[in-house]
Amino acid sequence: MSQPMPPENINSHILAVLSLPLLDKLAQLELLFDRCTIRQIQDIYPLIVHSIFGVNSNPLGWGLRTTTLENAVHSYNRLHQFFAVNGIWMHICHRLLNETTKFEIDINLLPRKFISMLQGGPMFYSDLINIDPIKHQLTTLSLNAFDFYMLHFVLHALQPLHTINPIAMQIHSERTKTVYQLLVAEYLDNFLPQYPNANIEPSNYANSVKAPQQLPAPSLQPQRQLRYLKLPSSYRNENGEAESVGVANTSSQSSADGHATASRIYTWRSESVVHFFVDIWLRYDVESEHHLPSSEFVRGVRTLVKQIHFFANGSRMDHSPLCQLRKLSLNMVKGRIYAFLCSLIDRWPLDSSLSVVLELWLSYIQPWRYTMGATNRTMGINYEPPITSVYDGFIIDNLIVYTHIFMQLLPRFERLDYSVYRNAYMLHRLAKTFAQQDLVERLQRFERLHSGNSYGFDSPQRQVNMLNKSHNSSYNAQWNPLVSSNIPLLFSEHMHSRIQSFLFGISMARNSVLTNIISTLRKEIMDRQRSEGYIKNLLKKILGETTQDEIMLRDLSRIPEVLRQCIDAFCRTFNVDPSTLSMHETLPAEPSPPASPSLQDFSFFDSNDVLDASMLTPHQMSLNTSNMQPTVDPALLPIKSNEIKPLVRLLHRISEAINNKYGSRIAAFYERDDFYGKLSRQLLYAPMTEKWFEKSNGNVDIYEKQLPPRVSLRPLGSIPSICLMIFALCFGHLWCGEAIIGLLLLCTVLLIYCMILALLS
Numbered sequence: 001m002s003q004p005m006p007p008e009n010i011n012s013h014i015l016a017v018l019s020l021p022l023l024d025k026l027a028q029l030e031l032l033f034d035r036c037t038i039r040q041i042q043d044i045y046p047l048i049v050h051s052i053f054g055v056n057s058n059p060l061g062w063g064l065r066t067t068t069l070e071n072a073v074h075s076y077n078r079l080h081q082f083f084a085v086n087g088i089w090m091h092i093c094h095r096l097l098n099e100t101t102k103f104e105i106d107i108n109l110l111p112r113k114f115i116s117m118l119q120g121g122p123m124f125y126s127d128l129i130n131i132d133p134i135k136h137q138l139t140t141l142s143l144n145a146f147d148f149y150m151l152h153f154v155l156h157a158l159q160p161l162h163t164i165n166p167i168a169m170q171i172h173s174e175r176t177k178t179v180y181q182l183l184v185a186e187y188l189d190n191f192l193p194q195y196p197n198a199n200i201e202p203s204n205y206a207n208s209v210k211a212p213q214q215l216p217a218p219s220l221q222p223q224r225q226l227r228y229l230k231l232p233s234s235y236r237n238e239n240g241e242a243e244s245v246g247v248a249n250t251s252s253q254s255s256a257d258g259h260a261t262a263s264r265i266y267t268w269r270s271e272s273v274v275h276f277f278v279d280i281w282l283r284y285d286v287e288s289e290h291h292l293p294s295s296e297f298v299r300g301v302r303t304l305v306k307q308i309h310f311f312a313n314g315s316r317m318d319h320s321p322l323c324q325l326r327k328l329s330l331n332m333v334k335g336r337i338y339a340f341l342c343s344l345i346d347r348w349p350l351d352s353s354l355s356v357v358l359e360l361w362l363s364y365i366q367p368w369r370y371t372m373g374a375t376n377r378t379m380g381i382n383y384e385p386p387i388t389s390v391y392d393g394f395i396i397d398n399l400i401v402y403t404h405i406f407m408q409l410l411p412r413f414e415r416l417d418y419s420v421y422r423n424a425y426m427l428h429r430l431a432k433t434f435a436q437q438d439l440v441e442r443l444q445r446f447e448r449l450h451s452g453n454s455y456g457f458d459s460p461q462r463q464v465n466m467l468n469k470s471h472n473s474s475y476n477a478q479w480n481p482l483v484s485s486n487i488p489l490l491f492s493e494h495m496h497s498r499i500q501s502f503l504f505g506i507s508m509a510r511n512s513v514l515t516n517i518i519s520t521l522r523k524e525i526m527d528r529q530r531s532e533g534y535i536k537n538l539l540k541k542i543l544g545e546t547t548q549d550e551i552m553l554r555d556l557s558r559i560p561e562v563l564r565q566c567i568d569a570f571c572r573t574f575n576v577d578p579s580t581l582s583m584h585e586t587l588p589a590e591p592s593p594p595a596s597p598s599l600q601d602f603s604f605f606d607s608n609d610v611l612d613a614s615m616l617t618p619h620q621m622s623l624n625t626s627n628m629q630p631t632v633d634p635a636l637l638p639i640k641s642n643e644i645k646p647l648v649r650l651l652h653r654i655s656e657a658i659n660n661k662y663g664s665r666i667a668a669f670y671e672r673d674d675f676y677g678k679l680s681r682q683l684l685y686a687p688m689t690e691k692w693f694e695k696s697n698g699n700v701d702i703y704e705k706q707l708p709p710r711v712s713l714r715p716l717g718s719i720p721s722i723c724l725m726i727f728a729l730c731f732g733h734l735w736c737g738e739a740i741i742g743l744l745l746l747c748t749v750l751l752i753y754c755m756i757l758a759l760l761s
Contacts, residue, residue: 010036014044018051022062022075026082033092041092042101049149053156055109059164064156064180065296066167079179085190085201089149094202096145103148104130104140111158113283124275147272153187154276156180157300158284160291171296184300185307191273192329194310194372196318200269267321274311274329277304282336286343295356298344302360308333309363309370316390317372330367330394337364338401345408350415352422355429358409362433365402367394387438395442402443403490406434414502418509419517421555424562427506435569444491491574499574500581503567507581510563518556525550548634633690635712648717659710670709678758684709 017028029048033041054061062079069076083089107115118125118138128147130140143151157180161168171178190201281301284293308329315326341364344357368374374385395402413430416423434440489495525547571578635652639645659666669680670687690705715721725743732742 010040010044014047018047023078025062026078030082030088033088038095038099042096042099045092045096045145046103046148049103049152053152054159055152059159059161060168061156064183065159065161065178066165066171067179068171068176070176071167076179080182083179083183085186091202093145093149102142102144104142105148105151106140107138109155110141111155111280111283111285112288113285114280117279117283124271146269147276150187150272151276151280153183154280157184157281157297158293160289160294162294162296163291168294168296171294178296181296181300181303185303187273188277188304188307191270192307192311193322194307194314196314196320196322200266267325270322270325274308274325274332278308278329278332278336282333282340284340286340286347292347292349293344295353298356298360301340302356302363305333305337305360305364306370309367313367313371333364334398338398338405341401341405342408345405345412350412352420352426354412355422355426358426358429361401361405361409362429365398366433367391384436387436387442392442392446395439396446399443399446403447404488406430406490407488407495410498410502414505418506418559418563419513419556421559421562424559424566427566428562431566431569431573434573437572440573447489447491496574496576499570500576503570503576504581506563506567510560510567513556513559513563518553518560521553521556525553548632548637633685633688633707635685635710635714640718642719643714643717644719644722647722648714651713651717655711655713663708663710666711667708675758679755680709682754682758685712 014032017025017032020028036044050056052062052064060066063072063075064079064083067075067079081087107118110118115138118129118141125141128141128143129138130142131137132139141151162171163169170176193200281297281304284297286293312326312330315323318326341357341361344360348354348357363369368385368387368391371385409430413427416427418424418427567578567581570576571581635655639648666680666684669676670684671677672680685707687709688707690707725746728742728746729739730742732745733739736742736745
């Protein structure tokens with residue numbers, strides 16, 4: 001044990017430690033925790049938590065949501081080691097549980113909808129809320145050390161970092177995995193275990209539970225009129241008595257009974273985790289917030305939904321104190337998921353990033369995929385778990401989530417550009433899910449029986465408002481949830497004709513990709529290869545170089561088969577006759593409005609450069625938007641499998657240093673008209689306009705950046721290039737006596753080849 005820290009130095013010392021760089025800070029904190037007493041750790045604990053998550057300071061905090069394996073591997077591993085379920089930080093949180101000290105969090109730091117829920121007086125939070133005795137208003141929450149950290153951890157995901165930080169924006173666009181996502185999955189898997197006999201870590205702490213407040217919290221008067229719901233059968237236990245969500249959070253005053261105390265000790269952390277994650281994340285106010293949530297947040301919600309399914313599906317084999325919470329957890333999600341999904345779909349940009357929302361929905365409506373039996377199968381990736389009668393109650397209670405979300409997504413899929421592989425794959429995921437025969441049969445049967453009239457929403461009016469919302473679709477007519485005949489049905493004549501029209505459009509898109517886009521792109525690649533000559537193409541093949549057009553052609557070649565599978569699946573699901581759809585490769589051109597100018601000559605402005613609103617037809621807008629593609633610097637493309645990551649990153653930094661120092665001279669050489677200019681154009685990357693899309697507030701904005709002529713050493717980082725250099729070194733060593741001579745000969749041959757190309761150009 002190290003020498004104890006003097007009490008008078010602790011506050012100044014912790015401020016100095018928190019200002020250090022990340023790796024030094026983690027090392028110093030571990031030493032500090034070893035030297036401090038429990039009382040001293042209590043004093044500095046809120047400061048450390050606020051620093052971790054950037055409360056009232058830099059919202060990035062310690063970078064949990066911006067640190068990935070790709071951008072900082074050492075920081076990624078150290079942060080995970082520090083915050084893991086058996087890491088030093090979690091042990092500190094549990095050491096503080098032996099004390100009665102509570103840590104307060106200001107109500108103003110909480111989301112608006114979460115505050116509204118607290119004002120309704122839910123039983124779980126009854127011993128946590130503090131009321132101003134004069135104003136009779138909620139002021140703070142008093143939490144133990146574990147809850148204080150976990151609540152801040154959950155709130156950190158709501159920060160719109162992707163709108164203020166370039167690294168977070170890159171993570172939002174590229175969907176890389178951060179330390180935060182890793183910790184979310186680890187915490188949920190630990191505190192909401194899949195297996196009934198699993199241990200909840202850390203397990204070697206003193207047997208303590210949430211300490212009650214000295215005085216019971218006064219009841220709050222609701223600020224809105226009370227509304228009541230008829231609970232479906234899935235909310236009731238075997239004796240027919242309604243199960244209250246608050247039962248799982250029994251007051252610690254009733255812990256006199258030994259068995260109840262033991263159960264409380266085992267379950268209270270799981271209760272806190274499931275309540276904090278569900279009550280805060282699924283109450284994210286997508287409609288009122290200025291910025292959309294990040295795709296990282298949506299992926300985190302999907303992780304939560306999947307783990308809740310694992311957790312709830314284990315209730316049938318669990319006889320531990322967690323069994324009751326397992327049964328209630330899925331109902332908690334069910335009460336919020338429909339409104340959350342509808343709000344996300346309403347505002348999410350119409351591009352391939354919609355896949356994160358789609359995967360969240362598909363994960364929720366397929367609980368049979370998240371069972372111990374499904375995860376233990378060794379059937380391969382094509383194994384489809386059976387849909388047994390056990391899930392009939394879930395499908396009935398969530399029928400609206402299956403049918404109406406599908407109908408809400410359909411107009412968006414009608415407007416997608418299927419010449420992009422990721423868009424075609426999204427459609428394939430949707431078609432594959434609804435092509436499950438057991439699922440289709442159940443949806444049709446339950447929809448005919450009109451069993452989907454109890455959904456567990458927070459209010460009936462919310463249900464009416466969500467379903468009456470206009471989504472630019474004819475199926476969203478006004479309807480009364482009490483009159484089942486007015487509910488728009490997924491398997492109706494109207495939807496059948498609409499699906500048939502949708503599939504015809506998919507067939508047209510497939511034929512267009514086959515006959516126009518692929519053939520045109522393949523011809524352009526062949527023309528360019530013929531102009532470059534046989535030797536250059538051979539060297540590219542040896543070095544493993546692939547152009548952006550070749551990568552695009554590879555993706556495009558997969559699209560026709562993917563779309564064909566989608567059409568077949570939807571035809572089986574909705575009983576559409578495939579013969580009514582044209583699947584031939586040659587079709588007459590799609591009719592366009594008369595007197596419409598061609599795409600090349602089209603302009604939204606008249607001869608006086610004034611915007612002509614009459615030209616803004618949907619047909620012309622689709623023609624223009626379908627040609628909007630991001631253009632990326634080839635040197636910044638994702639690292640390929642035939643490249644060595646550390647070497648590519650090192651070569652990129654060297655190239656950047658050369659370009660920054662000699663950029664003006666490089667550009668001057670590139671612009672010369674003599675032989676040196678021709679040689680420079682063979683060796684340097686050509687100037688280009690980089691274009692990319694950014695999504696911040698629900699709109700897709702295109703940005704451009706002019707790139708000058710530049711040096712790129714990235715081709716030297718490929719495995720074929722290294723093999724060629726090794727071969728040259730071996731040749732020089734064996735035939736010339738010096739290995740370096742072989743490398744010089746290789747450089748000479750390549751230089752002579754580039755000079756010949758320069759002369760011929």
